[in-house]
Amino acid sequence: MLNYLQKMFIGRAQRSAIVRIFFAMFFILGSGAFGFTVWAQTTDYPWFAVREDGSGPRITNVQAAFTNARTLTVSWQTDIPTTSAVEYATRAQYQAISNYPFPSYKEDETYATNHIVTISNLIPNETYFYKIRSIDQNLVETNSPINNIPGVSSPFPSTVVAxxxxxxxxxxxxxxxxxxxxxxxxxxxxxxxxxxxxxxxxxxxxxxxxxxxxxxxxxxxxxxxxxxxxxxxxxxxxxxxxxxxxxxFAPTVSPGGTEISTNPGSNQSVLGLAAVSLAGAIKTLFQNFLEFFGLGW
CATH class of the missing domain: 2.60.40.10 (Immunoglobulins)
Structure with missing residues (x-):
């Protein structure tokens, strides 16, 4: 803390001693006695928040939902920037676990306060157990309680059935x-x-x-x-x-040698069939006319 205050006030000699004492007391009392979060500058991640009292980040607003039968999305928030990780296991794997960590995990090492982790290729209808792991800039780790979520089934069949x-x-x-x-x-x-x-x-x-x-x-x-x-x-x-x-489709041939098309996929074939049928009807009518007058065919 002393080194931190020295760095903070170097080059500020123009400020009065009263102002320096005020700020020093604020940070000492705030971080030590009341557990305030203070901003600590680091080389890799400037102005990231860490807890000077060494306590870990606080995980809140945990939500989990299946977006489909094989994809689970877990989201949460932390009060200071941390990494994002979700450890998970099937029911059978969870029951067989004697020591942590879980057999599978998905991690994002980007520091943030709003976290979303998407896990894919899960087993449909399978209950999954999971916990959240967040690590701050001081490498202090916080784990959520273990939660579980029932799996869902796919609305579609697994193969072409129709x-x-x-x-x-x-x-x-x-x-x-x-x-x-x-x-x-x-x-x-x-x-x-x-x-x-x-x-x-x-x-x-x-x-x-x-x-x-x-x-x-x-x-x-x-x-x-x-x-x-x-x-x-x-x-x-x-x-x-x-x-x-x-x-x-295979066209058929009438006894008179006329091709009759009944192709179900062609409008022209329907017209052709109608024309052949009309010609046959006229021929039959003419034959009947000749027979009526005894003329024969």
């Missing part, structure tokens, strides 16, 4: 394929081809995309079997995929 159109459907020349969102994915890639896992007809390319639908055109109309593969990537487990099988 796709449209229904697998096994006969496809038109242009189709929109859609599927359910998958929990915790970073993106999707889609292949569509004539073989399992093939992409000779369509591919979204190497870049991940969070869209859960694709529009594919120029689908063959030769009756072949077609395959849709939906790839998805998770940080925790890497790449996975699901395959779905479809049938290409």
């Amino acid at each position: 796709v449209s159109p229904t697998p096994g459907s006969i496809l038109g020349t242009r189709m929109v394929f859609s599927w359910n969102a998958v929990a915790f994915v970073r993106g999707y890639i889609v292949y569509f081809g004539s073989a399992v896992g093939g992409k000779d007809i369509y591919s979204t390319g190497p870049s991940l995309n969070l869209n859960t639908n694709v529009s594919i055109k120029n689908i063959p109309t030769d009756g072949r079997t077609l395959y849709l593969r939906v790839w998805y990537y998770k940080t925790s487990s890497g790449w996975s995929y699901n395959d779905f099988v479809y049938k290409a």
